[in-house]
Amino acid sequence: MEHATTGVAILELSITGAILFSIFWARGGKEFFLRRIAAFSVIDEAIGRAVEMGRPILFCTGLSGLGVTFFQALAILSYVVRRAAEYGVRVIVPLFASEVYPLTEEVCKEAYRAAGKLEEYNPSDVFFLSNDQFAYASGVVGIMHRERTATHFFLGDFAAESLILAEEGHSVGAMQIAGTPATLQLPFFVAACDYTLIGEEYYAASAYISREPIIVGSIKGQDLGKIILLFLSLSGVIGVTLGGKMAIIFQNLFR
């Protein structure tokens, strides 16, 4: 395993410090503004569409295993399931990794309980499908066609199967909301889905949905972290352009 150099340690600790500072600032009562994110704003509309059509919702977490990407997808899933339960719409959740199954099942059950409709929870709507990439993709496509799903959420880690899922979803006429930290898959989602979460918007999910001050504070901290990176990038460009000792310093800053 690699270890932090002095430059990397200072940079990472600065970003971590900025995030923690913002969290404690928010905990102290400071309210931060969170800009509107289109993909989150239309979640209720997407659920409403499924209600009107009387068809189920498909929530696909892609190839996510237990990790930060999956936790964000769960944050949105818990909200979607709760809202869908309130209106009596099924949410089908096929899973790629078996280790996330118990957690996902518990979240869905908890969402039904929060909606006051625990008796309507159907355990067979959350299931492990396959841990093979294309077997999983073909399974999800099969569900889309058999169940004639009205709304699709693609949130999590995706690879080559992203376009198969999004295009098949488009062909069944579903409204589609997608988001992934895999930058290579973003163009496919942008082309084939109605709304796409781009970049760090994906990690703002729990803050946007819960509006919990501490989590919103961490989003503010992210902005501070990006300012640090922007400052470093600009300094690097100027330093390397000037040449000489400055260029050598910046070229070796993180080595």
Next chain:
Amino acid sequence: MKIFHPVKDPTLLTVYIVASLVGSFLVLALMHKFLSLRAKGRFITALTFLAGFFYSLEFFLPAKNGKNFLTPWVEPVGDALAVIGAFAFPLGLVSLAIVHWGNIKRKREGWYFSLVLFIATIAMALSAFLSYYAHLSIAKKIYSCLFDGLYIPLGVAMMSTLAFYIVSAAYRAFRVTNVDAILMMGAAIIVMLGQIPFGMWLTSWLPMQGIVSSLRIENVSNWFMTVVNMSVQRAIGFGLAVGGIAMALRVWFSLERGMQMGGK
């Protein structure tokens, strides 16, 4: 440091498996019996913090020849996490079996596919076990036929459909509906032409050197990919990296209090 190393002796392997299963279930049963819901939550919070603390300390502490005093423990801790994760695997299989058994029992549409799943699972598992442990040649042939002759071609066939999906997605993406779409289509045409001999032939009359050579289509295409496209990719990457750090910190310090983390 190797704690979870493979065991070759079948007797020792059986003893290890049985002892680990009995030990694990005993620990889980005791925790379930004696720990309150709150205590369980605190236990998970403490364990999450310790695991995160171990990895961050290992990363940040100065290392000599790529190692510090925690480095030898990285592999065993990683193995232990994999072992814990493996406990959830049977749950996934049970979930799969319940869903498909329900399909067969209620004769739902396409129930025979569920039957195929059970037959395929049993056939694959049996042939793999018999070929690995009993060295039966017939089992090896069946396994090879099922895995190399069926499973892999099916996966490849699914992947090959991507070629068609790319065309249909590209068609929709390049429909000229506004100024943005015109710019995107223009850039796409240049990049595509820059990758093929015909495109290069179009501007082959331009000199290879000097300022004018920048207008050769392969150079314009390269500029789009390495300057315009790469800068945006890196900007998104920076945002994702910082977002990932923030999310990891929230999980590490158990600040993520949504329903998905046991909150309300």
